Amino acid sequence: MEAPATTGNPVEIVLGVPGPWPDTDQIGRAIIGSSERLFFAGAVLIDTQSDLIVELEVVEHDPDLRRAFELSANGRHSEALLEAIDAHTFTLYLVGPGGSVDAAQKMMDVAGEICKAGGLAVKVESSGLSHSAEGWRELIGKKGMLALFEGYVTLVRGDDLFYSCGxxxxxxxxxxxxxxxxxxxxxxxxxGFAQYLLLEDPKLESGSTFSPGPEYPTYRLEAEPCTVFGEGDLLFNPFGWWRLTPV
Incomplete structure (x- = not known):
C-alpha cells in the first residue's frame, strides 16, 4: 500500500486487516454488531472511547496477500490462517496518526475491534510486520510498552547491516x-536497545554508549537521519536512526 497523503503529522500508522465479509454492506453491519466503541461512517471510523478518527479504505480481494503475510510474519503463520487470508474478500486499511506510544495504542485497539468483527489478521504496513487476529488481541490484553514493541517493530537483515523497523x-x-x-x-x-529507548527514555547523543548486558559488547552510538527508506515511504523514520558500532 502506498503512503497516504501527508496531514501534517510526520508519522501515519497504516494497518491492513483482511476478512471474509461477503460485501461492503456486511462490513459495516459486522463492525456495528460486534463493537460497542466504533462508529462506522463509510470512509472513516470513529472510536468513541478515545475520540480517535481513523481513515478507512476498503480494498477488494488481493491474490498476493497470502504471500505478503507469509513474508511479514515474525515466526510463521499457520497454514489454516494463510488459507483463510488467501480466501479473503476484502481488506480494511486503517490509516491514523502515529508517532507516539499513545497513538500507537489507540490504533492497536481499533484494529482489535476490526478483528472482533471478522478480521483474520493484522499487517502493520508502516513496519512490514503481521500478526494473527488472536495474536493481536493477546498484545492488546498485555498492554504496555513491550506489547507495543512486539506489535509494531520488526528486525531486518539488510545487505550490510541489521536494523529495526517500525x-x-x-x-x-x-x-x-x-x-x-x-x-x-x-x-x-x-x-535490547529499542526496549531501553522505550522503557527508560534516556537522554542520548552521538558518542553515548550502550550494552545490552555484562556478557555482551558495548556499542558507541551515532545519531543519523533515516537513509534506508525515502521520505513518503511508510517505513521512513522521520525521527532518524541510531547507528550502534561495537567498541
Whole structure:
C-alpha cells in the first residue's frame, strides 16, 4: 500500500486487516454488531472511547496477500490462517496518526475491534510486520510498552547491516548494527536497545554508549537521519536512526 497523503503529522500508522465479509454492506453491519466503541461512517471510523478518527479504505480481494503475510510474519503463520487470508474478500486499511506510544495504542485497539468483527489478521504496513487476529488481541490484553514493541517493530537483515523497523510508529528512532555481527548477537543488541529507548527514555547523543548486558559488547552510538527508506515511504523514520558500532 502506498503512503497516504501527508496531514501534517510526520508519522501515519497504516494497518491492513483482511476478512471474509461477503460485501461492503456486511462490513459495516459486522463492525456495528460486534463493537460497542466504533462508529462506522463509510470512509472513516470513529472510536468513541478515545475520540480517535481513523481513515478507512476498503480494498477488494488481493491474490498476493497470502504471500505478503507469509513474508511479514515474525515466526510463521499457520497454514489454516494463510488459507483463510488467501480466501479473503476484502481488506480494511486503517490509516491514523502515529508517532507516539499513545497513538500507537489507540490504533492497536481499533484494529482489535476490526478483528472482533471478522478480521483474520493484522499487517502493520508502516513496519512490514503481521500478526494473527488472536495474536493481536493477546498484545492488546498485555498492554504496555513491550506489547507495543512486539506489535509494531520488526528486525531486518539488510545487505550490510541489521536494523529495526517500525520504531517511528511509537515516536522513537530506529537503530542499526553492522551486518558482520552474528545474527543472534545483532538481535540481542537491537531488541535490547529499542526496549531501553522505550522503557527508560534516556537522554542520548552521538558518542553515548550502550550494552545490552555484562556478557555482551558495548556499542558507541551515532545519531543519523533515516537513509534506508525515502521520505513518503511508510517505513521512513522521520525521527532518524541510531547507528550502534561495537567498541
Amino acid at each position: 520504531m517511528h510508529n511509537l515516536g522513537a528512532r530506529d537503530a542499526s548494527v553492522p551486518g558482520s555481527l552474528p545474527s543472534d548477537e545483532a538481535a540481542v543488541a537491537l531488541q
